Amino acid sequence: MAGDEARTARAVGAAAAAGRQLGLEVREPRVLYDVFSVVVHLAPSPVVVRVPTVLPASYTLRPEAQLAQQRAELAVTGWLADHGHPVVPPSPLVPREPVVQEGFSMTFWQLVEEVPVPEPDTTARLAMTAKLHAVLADYTDENLGFWAPFATYVPDGLTALESLPDLLPAADLDRARREWSTVEPIVSSRDAFEREFPGVAIQAIHGDAPFHNMITTPAGEYWADFELVTLGPVESDVALAGPDGVATYDEAATRLGLRASDPRVLRLVEAAGSLATVACLAMAPQLPMLVGAVEPALAQWRSTPLFTGP
Known part of the structure:
Protein backbone atom coordinates (compact mmCIF):
# COMPACT_ATOMS: atom_id res chain seq x y z
CA MET A 1 0.00 0.00 0.00
CA LEU A 111 -23.98 14.96 7.78
CA VAL A 112 -25.66 17.37 5.35
CA GLU A 113 -26.94 16.53 1.89
CA GLU A 114 -24.83 18.24 -0.76
CA VAL A 115 -26.38 19.24 -4.09
CA PRO A 116 -23.89 19.20 -6.99
CA VAL A 117 -23.80 22.51 -8.86
CA PRO A 118 -21.95 23.02 -12.16
CA GLU A 119 -20.67 26.46 -11.18
CA PRO A 120 -21.09 28.13 -7.76
CA ASP A 121 -22.78 31.54 -7.76
CA THR A 122 -19.79 33.61 -6.61
CA THR A 123 -21.80 36.83 -6.49
CA ALA A 124 -24.31 35.29 -4.11
CA ARG A 125 -21.54 33.75 -2.05
CA LEU A 126 -19.73 37.06 -1.68
CA ALA A 127 -22.99 38.59 -0.48
CA MET A 128 -23.25 35.67 1.97
CA THR A 129 -19.72 36.50 3.15
CA ALA A 130 -20.90 39.99 4.08
CA LYS A 131 -23.86 38.44 5.93
CA LEU A 132 -21.46 36.12 7.77
CA HIS A 133 -19.40 39.11 8.89
CA ALA A 134 -22.53 40.90 10.09
CA VAL A 135 -23.47 37.85 12.15
CA LEU A 136 -19.96 37.19 13.52
CA ALA A 137 -19.64 40.80 14.65
CA ASP A 138 -21.71 39.68 17.66
CA TYR A 139 -19.53 36.64 18.40
CA THR A 140 -17.15 36.92 21.33
CA ASP A 141 -14.70 34.33 22.60
CA GLU A 142 -11.72 35.26 24.74
CA ASN A 143 -9.88 32.18 23.50
CA LEU A 144 -10.02 33.27 19.85
CA GLY A 145 -6.58 34.58 18.91
CA PHE A 146 -5.65 37.46 16.62
CA TRP A 147 -4.85 36.10 13.17
CA ALA A 148 -3.84 32.91 14.94
CA PRO A 149 -3.10 30.72 11.89
CA PHE A 150 -0.69 33.27 10.38
CA ALA A 151 1.42 33.78 13.48
CA THR A 152 3.34 30.50 13.23
CA TYR A 153 2.17 28.95 9.95
CA VAL A 154 4.19 31.25 7.67
CA PRO A 155 7.48 31.47 9.61
CA ASP A 156 7.50 27.73 10.40
CA GLY A 157 6.82 26.93 6.74
CA LEU A 158 9.59 29.23 5.53
CA THR A 159 12.01 27.68 8.02
CA ALA A 160 11.11 24.19 6.80
CA LEU A 161 11.67 25.27 3.18
CA GLU A 162 15.31 26.09 3.98
CA SER A 163 16.03 22.37 3.80
CA LEU A 164 13.86 21.82 0.70
CA PRO A 165 15.68 23.78 -2.05
CA ASP A 166 14.16 21.60 -4.78
CA LEU A 167 10.73 22.97 -3.84
CA LEU A 168 11.57 26.65 -3.55
CA PRO A 169 14.63 28.36 -5.05
CA ALA A 170 16.83 30.36 -2.67
CA ALA A 171 15.91 33.64 -4.39
CA ASP A 172 12.19 33.00 -3.77
CA LEU A 173 12.83 32.07 -0.15
CA ASP A 174 14.86 35.25 0.34
CA ARG A 175 12.07 37.36 -1.14
CA ALA A 176 9.48 35.64 1.04
CA ARG A 177 11.55 36.28 4.16
CA ARG A 178 11.97 39.97 3.28
CA GLU A 179 8.24 40.38 2.70
CA TRP A 180 7.40 38.50 5.89
CA SER A 181 9.68 40.86 7.87
CA THR A 182 7.32 43.66 6.74
CA VAL A 183 4.06 41.75 7.20
CA GLU A 184 4.81 39.92 10.45
CA PRO A 185 4.92 42.87 12.88
CA ILE A 186 1.41 43.92 11.82
CA VAL A 187 -0.34 40.54 11.53
CA SER A 188 1.10 39.08 14.73
CA SER A 189 0.04 41.91 17.04
CA ARG A 190 -3.46 43.33 17.41
CA ASP A 191 -2.05 46.48 18.96
CA ALA A 192 0.33 46.98 16.03
CA PHE A 193 -2.48 46.38 13.55
CA GLU A 194 -4.75 48.91 15.24
CA ARG A 195 -1.97 51.50 15.29
CA GLU A 196 -1.39 50.98 11.57
CA PHE A 197 -5.10 50.96 10.70
CA PRO A 198 -6.99 53.08 13.24
CA GLY A 199 -10.72 52.68 12.91
CA VAL A 200 -10.57 49.27 11.16
CA ALA A 201 -12.53 46.93 13.41
CA ILE A 202 -11.29 43.49 14.43
CA GLN A 203 -13.83 40.69 14.78
CA ALA A 204 -14.29 36.97 14.34
CA ILE A 205 -13.78 36.00 10.69
CA HIS A 206 -13.88 32.75 8.73
CA GLY A 207 -10.19 32.97 7.89
CA ASP A 208 -10.14 31.10 4.59
CA ALA A 209 -12.09 32.62 1.67
CA PRO A 210 -15.60 31.71 2.88
CA PHE A 211 -17.04 32.36 -0.59
CA HIS A 212 -15.04 29.30 -1.72
CA ASN A 213 -15.91 27.26 1.36
CA MET A 214 -19.67 26.83 1.11
CA ILE A 215 -21.81 23.78 0.50
CA THR A 216 -24.98 23.84 -1.60
CA THR A 217 -27.75 21.89 0.13
CA PRO A 218 -31.46 21.44 -0.62
CA ALA A 219 -32.07 24.17 1.99
CA GLY A 220 -29.64 26.59 0.35
CA GLU A 221 -25.99 27.55 0.79
CA TYR A 222 -24.28 26.59 4.04
CA TRP A 223 -21.06 28.07 5.40
CA ALA A 224 -18.42 25.40 5.99
CA ASP A 225 -14.77 24.69 6.78
CA PHE A 226 -13.96 27.14 9.56
CA GLU A 227 -10.59 25.48 10.21
CA LEU A 228 -8.78 28.86 10.17
CA VAL A 229 -11.37 30.86 12.14
CA THR A 230 -9.69 33.73 13.96
CA LEU A 231 -9.94 37.36 14.96
CA GLY A 232 -8.97 39.71 12.18
CA PRO A 233 -10.19 42.35 9.73
CA VAL A 234 -12.98 41.31 7.35
CA GLU A 235 -10.63 42.07 4.41
CA SER A 236 -8.84 38.82 5.19
CA ASP A 237 -11.92 36.89 4.03
CA VAL A 238 -12.09 38.60 0.62
CA ALA A 239 -8.38 38.75 -0.17
CA LEU A 240 -7.57 37.60 -3.71
CA ALA A 241 -11.26 37.77 -4.72
CA GLY A 242 -10.24 40.26 -7.43
CA PRO A 243 -11.49 43.83 -7.92
CA ASP A 244 -14.93 42.74 -9.13
CA GLY A 245 -15.31 40.32 -6.23
CA VAL A 246 -14.30 42.96 -3.69
CA ALA A 247 -16.75 45.43 -5.26
CA THR A 248 -19.53 42.84 -5.00
CA TYR A 249 -18.69 42.24 -1.35
CA ASP A 250 -18.52 45.97 -0.60
CA GLU A 251 -21.95 46.55 -2.13
CA ALA A 252 -23.47 43.77 -0.02
CA ALA A 253 -21.67 44.96 3.11
CA THR A 254 -22.89 48.53 2.64
CA ARG A 255 -26.48 47.31 2.28
CA LEU A 256 -26.09 45.57 5.64
CA GLY A 257 -24.75 48.71 7.30
CA LEU A 258 -21.17 47.43 7.37
CA ARG A 259 -18.12 49.33 6.19
CA ALA A 260 -16.61 48.76 2.76
CA SER A 261 -13.20 47.13 2.59
CA ASP A 262 -10.09 49.23 3.16
CA PRO A 263 -7.64 49.11 0.18
CA ARG A 264 -4.58 49.34 2.43
CA VAL A 265 -5.73 46.45 4.59
CA LEU A 266 -6.49 44.45 1.45
CA ARG A 267 -2.91 44.97 0.24
CA LEU A 268 -1.60 43.69 3.56
CA VAL A 269 -3.83 40.61 3.73
CA GLU A 270 -3.17 39.72 0.11
CA ALA A 271 0.57 39.89 0.76
CA ALA A 272 0.09 37.68 3.83
CA GLY A 273 -2.04 35.27 1.79
CA SER A 274 0.64 35.00 -0.88
CA LEU A 275 3.23 34.20 1.77
CA ALA A 276 0.93 31.54 3.23
CA THR A 277 0.81 29.97 -0.24
CA VAL A 278 4.61 29.96 -0.38
CA ALA A 279 4.79 28.43 3.10
CA CYS A 280 2.36 25.65 2.22
CA LEU A 281 4.97 24.22 -0.15
CA ALA A 282 6.66 22.86 2.97
CA MET A 283 3.86 20.27 3.09
CA ALA A 284 4.61 18.99 -0.43
CA PRO A 285 6.67 16.02 0.86
CA GLN A 286 3.43 14.85 2.49
CA LEU A 287 1.23 15.89 -0.47
CA PRO A 288 3.20 16.03 -3.75
CA MET A 289 0.25 17.40 -5.76
CA LEU A 290 0.76 20.71 -3.95
CA VAL A 291 3.73 21.54 -6.19
CA GLY A 292 1.60 21.81 -9.32
CA ALA A 293 -1.44 23.16 -7.49
CA VAL A 294 0.28 26.25 -6.12
CA GLU A 295 2.53 27.00 -9.09
CA PRO A 296 0.08 29.46 -10.77
CA ALA A 297 -0.21 31.41 -7.51
CA LEU A 298 3.57 31.40 -7.08
CA ALA A 299 4.03 32.64 -10.64
CA GLN A 300 1.60 35.48 -9.92
CA TRP A 301 3.46 36.32 -6.70
CA ARG A 302 6.81 36.39 -8.50
CA SER A 303 5.41 38.76 -11.13
CA THR A 304 4.32 41.37 -8.58
CA PRO A 305 6.58 44.02 -7.00
CA LEU A 306 8.18 43.22 -3.66
CA PHE A 307 5.74 44.05 -0.87
CA THR A 308 7.28 46.83 1.25
CA GLY A 309 4.21 47.92 3.21
CA PRO A 310 0.49 48.64 2.84
Whole structure:
Protein backbone atom coordinates (compact mmCIF):
# COMPACT_ATOMS: atom_id res chain seq x y z
CA MET A 1 0.00 0.00 0.00
CA ALA A 2 1.43 3.41 -0.98
CA GLY A 3 2.26 5.87 1.79
CA ASP A 4 -0.70 8.16 1.16
CA GLU A 5 -3.06 5.19 0.84
CA ALA A 6 -1.79 3.79 4.12
CA ARG A 7 -2.24 7.20 5.76
CA THR A 8 -5.83 7.37 4.50
CA ALA A 9 -6.55 3.85 5.74
CA ARG A 10 -5.15 4.70 9.18
CA ALA A 11 -7.27 7.87 9.31
CA VAL A 12 -10.44 5.99 8.39
CA GLY A 13 -9.69 3.33 10.99
CA ALA A 14 -9.05 5.96 13.65
CA ALA A 15 -12.27 7.83 12.81
CA ALA A 16 -14.33 4.65 12.95
CA ALA A 17 -12.76 3.58 16.24
CA ALA A 18 -13.31 7.00 17.79
CA GLY A 19 -16.92 7.03 16.60
CA ARG A 20 -17.65 3.64 18.13
CA GLN A 21 -16.04 4.69 21.42
CA LEU A 22 -18.42 7.67 21.45
CA GLY A 23 -21.39 5.33 21.06
CA LEU A 24 -22.06 5.81 17.35
CA GLU A 25 -23.14 2.98 15.09
CA VAL A 26 -20.38 2.57 12.50
CA ARG A 27 -20.69 -0.23 9.95
CA GLU A 28 -19.51 1.18 6.62
CA PRO A 29 -17.16 4.18 6.99
CA ARG A 30 -16.91 5.92 3.61
CA VAL A 31 -14.32 8.47 2.46
CA LEU A 32 -15.96 11.63 1.07
CA TYR A 33 -12.81 13.69 0.54
CA ASP A 34 -9.08 13.14 0.86
CA VAL A 35 -6.54 15.93 0.37
CA PHE A 36 -5.32 17.81 3.45
CA SER A 37 -7.86 15.94 5.55
CA VAL A 38 -9.61 12.62 5.22
CA VAL A 39 -13.34 13.28 5.57
CA VAL A 40 -15.23 10.13 6.57
CA HIS A 41 -18.95 9.44 6.74
CA LEU A 42 -19.49 7.02 9.62
CA ALA A 43 -22.40 5.28 7.91
CA PRO A 44 -25.09 4.55 8.86
CA SER A 45 -24.77 7.29 11.51
CA PRO A 46 -25.45 10.82 10.18
CA VAL A 47 -21.96 11.88 11.25
CA VAL A 48 -18.95 13.04 9.26
CA VAL A 49 -15.46 13.08 10.75
CA ARG A 50 -12.72 15.36 9.48
CA VAL A 51 -9.29 13.89 10.15
CA PRO A 52 -6.44 16.29 9.25
CA THR A 53 -3.61 14.18 7.85
CA VAL A 54 -1.36 16.67 6.00
CA LEU A 55 -0.29 19.14 8.65
CA PRO A 56 1.76 22.35 8.58
CA ALA A 57 4.90 22.50 10.66
CA SER A 58 3.13 24.82 13.09
CA TYR A 59 0.87 21.90 14.12
CA THR A 60 3.43 19.10 14.01
CA LEU A 61 5.71 21.20 16.22
CA ARG A 62 2.86 22.34 18.48
CA PRO A 63 0.02 19.78 18.67
CA GLU A 64 -1.66 21.94 21.30
CA ALA A 65 -2.07 24.68 18.68
CA GLN A 66 -4.03 22.31 16.45
CA LEU A 67 -6.30 21.34 19.34
CA ALA A 68 -6.89 24.99 20.22
CA GLN A 69 -7.79 25.83 16.62
CA GLN A 70 -10.16 22.87 16.37
CA ARG A 71 -11.87 23.94 19.59
CA ALA A 72 -12.27 27.44 18.17
CA GLU A 73 -13.82 26.02 14.99
CA LEU A 74 -16.29 23.87 16.91
CA ALA A 75 -17.20 26.79 19.17
CA VAL A 76 -17.92 29.30 16.40
CA THR A 77 -19.80 26.85 14.16
CA GLY A 78 -21.77 25.60 17.14
CA TRP A 79 -22.68 29.19 18.03
CA LEU A 80 -23.79 29.89 14.45
CA ALA A 81 -25.90 26.73 14.38
CA ASP A 82 -27.42 27.45 17.81
CA HIS A 83 -28.49 30.88 16.53
CA GLY A 84 -30.15 29.44 13.43
CA HIS A 85 -27.62 30.48 10.82
CA PRO A 86 -26.84 28.38 7.71
CA VAL A 87 -23.68 26.50 8.67
CA VAL A 88 -22.53 22.89 8.62
CA PRO A 89 -22.86 22.26 12.37
CA PRO A 90 -20.91 20.09 14.77
CA SER A 91 -22.59 16.73 15.28
CA PRO A 92 -25.20 16.90 18.04
CA LEU A 93 -24.56 13.20 18.76
CA VAL A 94 -21.14 13.70 20.36
CA PRO A 95 -19.53 16.36 22.57
CA ARG A 96 -18.26 19.51 20.82
CA GLU A 97 -14.63 18.63 21.39
CA PRO A 98 -11.82 17.41 19.14
CA VAL A 99 -10.97 13.77 19.67
CA VAL A 100 -7.42 12.41 19.58
CA GLN A 101 -7.24 8.83 18.34
CA GLU A 102 -4.22 6.89 17.09
CA GLY A 103 -2.17 10.05 16.60
CA PHE A 104 -4.88 11.98 14.74
CA SER A 105 -6.85 14.93 16.12
CA MET A 106 -10.33 14.92 14.57
CA THR A 107 -13.65 16.73 14.69
CA PHE A 108 -17.20 15.40 14.28
CA TRP A 109 -19.85 17.07 12.09
CA GLN A 110 -23.47 16.61 11.16
CA LEU A 111 -23.98 14.96 7.78
CA VAL A 112 -25.66 17.37 5.35
CA GLU A 113 -26.94 16.53 1.89
CA GLU A 114 -24.83 18.24 -0.76
CA VAL A 115 -26.38 19.24 -4.09
CA PRO A 116 -23.89 19.20 -6.99
CA VAL A 117 -23.80 22.51 -8.86
CA PRO A 118 -21.95 23.02 -12.16
CA GLU A 119 -20.67 26.46 -11.18
CA PRO A 120 -21.09 28.13 -7.76
CA ASP A 121 -22.78 31.54 -7.76
CA THR A 122 -19.79 33.61 -6.61
CA THR A 123 -21.80 36.83 -6.49
CA ALA A 124 -24.31 35.29 -4.11
CA ARG A 125 -21.54 33.75 -2.05
CA LEU A 126 -19.73 37.06 -1.68
CA ALA A 127 -22.99 38.59 -0.48
CA MET A 128 -23.25 35.67 1.97
CA THR A 129 -19.72 36.50 3.15
CA ALA A 130 -20.90 39.99 4.08
CA LYS A 131 -23.86 38.44 5.93
CA LEU A 132 -21.46 36.12 7.77
CA HIS A 133 -19.40 39.11 8.89
CA ALA A 134 -22.53 40.90 10.09
CA VAL A 135 -23.47 37.85 12.15
CA LEU A 136 -19.96 37.19 13.52
CA ALA A 137 -19.64 40.80 14.65
CA ASP A 138 -21.71 39.68 17.66
CA TYR A 139 -19.53 36.64 18.40
CA THR A 140 -17.15 36.92 21.33
CA ASP A 141 -14.70 34.33 22.60
CA GLU A 142 -11.72 35.26 24.74
CA ASN A 143 -9.88 32.18 23.50
CA LEU A 144 -10.02 33.27 19.85
CA GLY A 145 -6.58 34.58 18.91
CA PHE A 146 -5.65 37.46 16.62
CA TRP A 147 -4.85 36.10 13.17
CA ALA A 148 -3.84 32.91 14.94
CA PRO A 149 -3.10 30.72 11.89
CA PHE A 150 -0.69 33.27 10.38
CA ALA A 151 1.42 33.78 13.48
CA THR A 152 3.34 30.50 13.23
CA TYR A 153 2.17 28.95 9.95
CA VAL A 154 4.19 31.25 7.67
CA PRO A 155 7.48 31.47 9.61
CA ASP A 156 7.50 27.73 10.40
CA GLY A 157 6.82 26.93 6.74
CA LEU A 158 9.59 29.23 5.53
CA THR A 159 12.01 27.68 8.02
CA ALA A 160 11.11 24.19 6.80
CA LEU A 161 11.67 25.27 3.18
CA GLU A 162 15.31 26.09 3.98
CA SER A 163 16.03 22.37 3.80
CA LEU A 164 13.86 21.82 0.70
CA PRO A 165 15.68 23.78 -2.05
CA ASP A 166 14.16 21.60 -4.78
CA LEU A 167 10.73 22.97 -3.84
CA LEU A 168 11.57 26.65 -3.55
CA PRO A 169 14.63 28.36 -5.05
CA ALA A 170 16.83 30.36 -2.67
CA ALA A 171 15.91 33.64 -4.39
CA ASP A 172 12.19 33.00 -3.77
CA LEU A 173 12.83 32.07 -0.15
CA ASP A 174 14.86 35.25 0.34
CA ARG A 175 12.07 37.36 -1.14
CA ALA A 176 9.48 35.64 1.04
CA ARG A 177 11.55 36.28 4.16
CA ARG A 178 11.97 39.97 3.28
CA GLU A 179 8.24 40.38 2.70
CA TRP A 180 7.40 38.50 5.89
CA SER A 181 9.68 40.86 7.87
CA THR A 182 7.32 43.66 6.74
CA VAL A 183 4.06 41.75 7.20
CA GLU A 184 4.81 39.92 10.45
CA PRO A 185 4.92 42.87 12.88
CA ILE A 186 1.41 43.92 11.82
CA VAL A 187 -0.34 40.54 11.53
CA SER A 188 1.10 39.08 14.73
CA SER A 189 0.04 41.91 17.04
CA ARG A 190 -3.46 43.33 17.41
CA ASP A 191 -2.05 46.48 18.96
CA ALA A 192 0.33 46.98 16.03
CA PHE A 193 -2.48 46.38 13.55
CA GLU A 194 -4.75 48.91 15.24
CA ARG A 195 -1.97 51.50 15.29
CA GLU A 196 -1.39 50.98 11.57
CA PHE A 197 -5.10 50.96 10.70
CA PRO A 198 -6.99 53.08 13.24
CA GLY A 199 -10.72 52.68 12.91
CA VAL A 200 -10.57 49.27 11.16
CA ALA A 201 -12.53 46.93 13.41
CA ILE A 202 -11.29 43.49 14.43
CA GLN A 203 -13.83 40.69 14.78
CA ALA A 204 -14.29 36.97 14.34
CA ILE A 205 -13.78 36.00 10.69
CA HIS A 206 -13.88 32.75 8.73
CA GLY A 207 -10.19 32.97 7.89
CA ASP A 208 -10.14 31.10 4.59
CA ALA A 209 -12.09 32.62 1.67
CA PRO A 210 -15.60 31.71 2.88
CA PHE A 211 -17.04 32.36 -0.59
CA HIS A 212 -15.04 29.30 -1.72
CA ASN A 213 -15.91 27.26 1.36
CA MET A 214 -19.67 26.83 1.11
CA ILE A 215 -21.81 23.78 0.50
CA THR A 216 -24.98 23.84 -1.60
CA THR A 217 -27.75 21.89 0.13
CA PRO A 218 -31.46 21.44 -0.62
CA ALA A 219 -32.07 24.17 1.99
CA GLY A 220 -29.64 26.59 0.35
CA GLU A 221 -25.99 27.55 0.79
CA TYR A 222 -24.28 26.59 4.04
CA TRP A 223 -21.06 28.07 5.40
CA ALA A 224 -18.42 25.40 5.99
CA ASP A 225 -14.77 24.69 6.78
CA PHE A 226 -13.96 27.14 9.56
CA GLU A 227 -10.59 25.48 10.21
CA LEU A 228 -8.78 28.86 10.17
CA VAL A 229 -11.37 30.86 12.14
CA THR A 230 -9.69 33.73 13.96
CA LEU A 231 -9.94 37.36 14.96
CA GLY A 232 -8.97 39.71 12.18
CA PRO A 233 -10.19 42.35 9.73
CA VAL A 234 -12.98 41.31 7.35
CA GLU A 235 -10.63 42.07 4.41
CA SER A 236 -8.84 38.82 5.19
CA ASP A 237 -11.92 36.89 4.03
CA VAL A 238 -12.09 38.60 0.62
CA ALA A 239 -8.38 38.75 -0.17
CA LEU A 240 -7.57 37.60 -3.71
CA ALA A 241 -11.26 37.77 -4.72
CA GLY A 242 -10.24 40.26 -7.43
CA PRO A 243 -11.49 43.83 -7.92
CA ASP A 244 -14.93 42.74 -9.13
CA GLY A 245 -15.31 40.32 -6.23
CA VAL A 246 -14.30 42.96 -3.69
CA ALA A 247 -16.75 45.43 -5.26
CA THR A 248 -19.53 42.84 -5.00
CA TYR A 249 -18.69 42.24 -1.35
CA ASP A 250 -18.52 45.97 -0.60
CA GLU A 251 -21.95 46.55 -2.13
CA ALA A 252 -23.47 43.77 -0.02
CA ALA A 253 -21.67 44.96 3.11
CA THR A 254 -22.89 48.53 2.64
CA ARG A 255 -26.48 47.31 2.28
CA LEU A 256 -26.09 45.57 5.64
CA GLY A 257 -24.75 48.71 7.30
CA LEU A 258 -21.17 47.43 7.37
CA ARG A 259 -18.12 49.33 6.19
CA ALA A 260 -16.61 48.76 2.76
CA SER A 261 -13.20 47.13 2.59
CA ASP A 262 -10.09 49.23 3.16
CA PRO A 263 -7.64 49.11 0.18
CA ARG A 264 -4.58 49.34 2.43
CA VAL A 265 -5.73 46.45 4.59
CA LEU A 266 -6.49 44.45 1.45
CA ARG A 267 -2.91 44.97 0.24
CA LEU A 268 -1.60 43.69 3.56
CA VAL A 269 -3.83 40.61 3.73
CA GLU A 270 -3.17 39.72 0.11
CA ALA A 271 0.57 39.89 0.76
CA ALA A 272 0.09 37.68 3.83
CA GLY A 273 -2.04 35.27 1.79
CA SER A 274 0.64 35.00 -0.88
CA LEU A 275 3.23 34.20 1.77
CA ALA A 276 0.93 31.54 3.23
CA THR A 277 0.81 29.97 -0.24
CA VAL A 278 4.61 29.96 -0.38
CA ALA A 279 4.79 28.43 3.10
CA CYS A 280 2.36 25.65 2.22
CA LEU A 281 4.97 24.22 -0.15
CA ALA A 282 6.66 22.86 2.97
CA MET A 283 3.86 20.27 3.09
CA ALA A 284 4.61 18.99 -0.43
CA PRO A 285 6.67 16.02 0.86
CA GLN A 286 3.43 14.85 2.49
CA LEU A 287 1.23 15.89 -0.47
CA PRO A 288 3.20 16.03 -3.75
CA MET A 289 0.25 17.40 -5.76
CA LEU A 290 0.76 20.71 -3.95
CA VAL A 291 3.73 21.54 -6.19
CA GLY A 292 1.60 21.81 -9.32
CA ALA A 293 -1.44 23.16 -7.49
CA VAL A 294 0.28 26.25 -6.12
CA GLU A 295 2.53 27.00 -9.09
CA PRO A 296 0.08 29.46 -10.77
CA ALA A 297 -0.21 31.41 -7.51
CA LEU A 298 3.57 31.40 -7.08
CA ALA A 299 4.03 32.64 -10.64
CA GLN A 300 1.60 35.48 -9.92
CA TRP A 301 3.46 36.32 -6.70
CA ARG A 302 6.81 36.39 -8.50
CA SER A 303 5.41 38.76 -11.13
CA THR A 304 4.32 41.37 -8.58
CA PRO A 305 6.58 44.02 -7.00
CA LEU A 306 8.18 43.22 -3.66
CA PHE A 307 5.74 44.05 -0.87
CA THR A 308 7.28 46.83 1.25
CA GLY A 309 4.21 47.92 3.21
CA PRO A 310 0.49 48.64 2.84
